[in-house]
Each structure stands twice: as C-alpha cells, then as structure tokens.
Amino acid sequence: MDFINNMRDRLSQASQSTVQKAKDLSELAKLNGAISNAEKQINELYGKIGYKIYCTYYDSPLPEVSDLISQVTKLHQSIETCKMQIKAINSANSCPQCGAKISKDMAFCSGCGYKLISTEQPANTEPTLFCSNCGAPISSGSIFCTSCGQKIG
Known part of the structure; x- marks a missing residue:
C-alpha cells in the first residue's frame, strides 16, 4: 500500500507542478503582451509628439531638430x-x-x-x-x- 500511496503523492506533486508551470507561462504571455502593447502606444505617441513639433517649428526650427x-x-x-x-x-x-x-x-x-x-x-x-x-x-x-x-x- 505504501508504494501506491507514494506513487499517488508523486503524481499529485507532478500534476501540481505542471499546473503551476502552465499558470506561469500564461502569466508571462500576458505580461509580454502588456509590454508590447505599451511599447506600441509609446511609439505612436512619439510620432504624434514629433508631428506636433514639426508643425510648430516648421518655419523656424529648433537647432536640435x-x-x-x-x-x-x-x-x-x-x-x-x-x-x-x-x-x-x-x-x-x-x-x-x-x-x-x-x-x-x-x-x-x-x-x-x-x-x-x-x-x-x-x-x-x-x-x-x-x-x-x-x-x-x-x-x-x-x-x-x-x-x-x-x-x-
């Protein structure tokens, strides 16, 4: 009986470990998606900022731009x-x-x-x-x- 109980405990631990790894992978995918989305929004905002600077300083541009x-x-x-x-x-x-x-x-x-x-x-x-x-x-x-x-x- 000890053998069967020992096997059952090992299988339970392995399945819990697998479930935890799946949760971790899912969480990592969500976090990477959030990072990618934020970076995309930042780049769009950079473009809008640049366009506004271009329009504002078109006739007399700042030396930096x-x-x-x-x-x-x-x-x-x-x-x-x-x-x-x-x-x-x-x-x-x-x-x-x-x-x-x-x-x-x-x-x-x-x-x-x-x-x-x-x-x-x-x-x-x-x-x-x-x-x-x-x-x-x-x-x-x-x-x-x-x-x-x-x-x-």
Whole structure:
C-alpha cells in the first residue's frame, strides 16, 4: 500500500507542478503582451509628439531638430512632385471631354465618343520636362515654371 500511496503523492506533486508551470507561462504571455502593447502606444505617441513639433517649428526650427525638419520638408516636396507627375501622366491618358481612360491608339473616346487628337509627340520634339520644385510640366524653352515660379535650369 505504501508504494501506491507514494506513487499517488508523486503524481499529485507532478500534476501540481505542471499546473503551476502552465499558470506561469500564461502569466508571462500576458505580461509580454502588456509590454508590447505599451511599447506600441509609446511609439505612436512619439510620432504624434514629433508631428506636433514639426508643425510648430516648421518655419523656424529648433537647432536640435532643424535637420530632421528639413528632411521631412524635402520628402513632402518629393511626394508633391511625384503626385504632380502622376496627375500629368493620368491626364494625358484621359479624355479631355469626359475624363474617361483612353489609350494612345484610340481615335475616339469609348466613354463619350469625343474625337481624340493624337497624344503622341512628334519625333523631332523633346519629351515633356517637369519642374524640379513642384513637378508641373514645363514647356521647352521656358525660363520659369508657370505653376510655382521656380527658375528652370
């Protein structure tokens, strides 16, 4: 009988130990999740703080952040240039009458039937240039951008 009682006590201790380890693992997972969530919230707040500082000191940045603000401003300008170029490309591929998408080989718009003028450039002309400041199309020979006034060249 001692053997059976001894075995039962050992099994009881092992199961209690296993249950405790499972509880510990569960608690560790909860704590790690809480840490991860708090770190995520902190990073979001850092982003909001940075954005507010950028907006506040955009025109006259603090010396500590002037280089960073300059970098953000240049990236915003780059984004705007890309958007203007996208707009120019999309407008070249849309019907001037109704705005429907068209392709270069179409003679008439499939949306409204408007007779399309050839969108291809003659072989002897230069391709359209874009302003490095605002991205607007620039006519060949222009000295200034007609959209933003930036000197060309």
